[in-house]
Amino acid sequence: MAESGSPGGETLLFLTDEQLRKGIEAMFFAYRAFTADPDRLLEEHGYGRAHHRALHFINRQPGLTVTTLLAVLGVTKQSLNRVLRTLIEDGLVESRVGKRDKRERRLHLTEEGEALERALSEAQRGRMRAAYRAAGPQAVAGFRQVLEAMMGPDLHKLYQMMKDE
Amino acid sequence: MAESGSPGGETLLFLTDEQLRKGIEAMFFAYRAFTADPDRLLEEHGYGRAHHRALHFINRQPGLTVTTLLAVLGVTKQSLNRVLRTLIEDGLVESRVGKRDKRERRLHLTEEGEALERALSEAQRGRMRAAYRAAGPQAVAGFRQVLEAMMGPDLHKLYQMMKDE
């Protein structure tokens, strides 16, 4: 019941606690749907969500280093390594020694890795595309604005690191 | 590279695979930020995200049954029970035998439960409020539209079950 009134001349009803709670629930349910499609596919291949995330970002930034991927994913080295190791063993990801700095490992998807990434992304984009189409370009712009504002400056920096087109 | 052209007379650039991928990443980063604040608070109390979700929905629908909560959360009985048991033992949730149907357990928050829920929600709403304010009412409307379209009919039904104001 914080800001229910009309302090200035503007209507701030969209900042009501109730509206905020509905927004929170919308995030909860939407995120569940958002991960459901790739999850099904992953299970068939014996992988989990963590594998998907690694594949996604390696695909987006071919040649990124392990340290960068760690920062992007926001997990510990040990946690990522477990996932990365199986992907490399299974021949989905290739780890190449850095040219200038030989300590670095540059990560790339193999053809097989690209194929799985594409399938996972397809599933996820399918739902996204349907939602975008249903809501329209104006709504999509608002959607992106709110999400970007919500992620805060640090994550927004990582977000912008990913190539835009 | 599916729909890059201009099939009709309309610009469908917002349905580009690249735009969809950015949307996917926005969801990923935003959801991470979205859960970060309550997670900190939860850790101080020795609880996890699962406890937060239970508290949230019991608060929203006081007196809901276990079966309903199961449907809303989308987890198994065993998984929910582990969480619910500790909340009841710790005196945050009260389980009352149903009046008409005595098999049912009606779930309610105690005062202590309400206090924690309020604190968690406050943390989460703080970020949400800032994002909403920064993006403006128009963007918020679009945000909600896209999320609702994304969750699909089944989850949308559960979403609408929650009281709106």
Place this chain on the structure above:
DNA sequence: TTGGAAAGTCAACAAGGCTGACATAAAGTC
């Protein structure tokens, strides 16, 4: 040459999903 950064590994632990199998009480049905 020496300190620090990048990567990898081992071990142990915790949260929170899951399945399967059962048990009980209460409702509902025939």
Place this chain on the structure above:
DNA sequence: GACTTTATGTCAGCCTTGTTGACTTTCCAA
């Protein structure tokens, strides 16, 4: 009244994915 179904709870065990802490190897850079 006997039988079936529903709502709930519980035990046991497994998996993924996160964590901390300790330690190693390799390599860059001052």
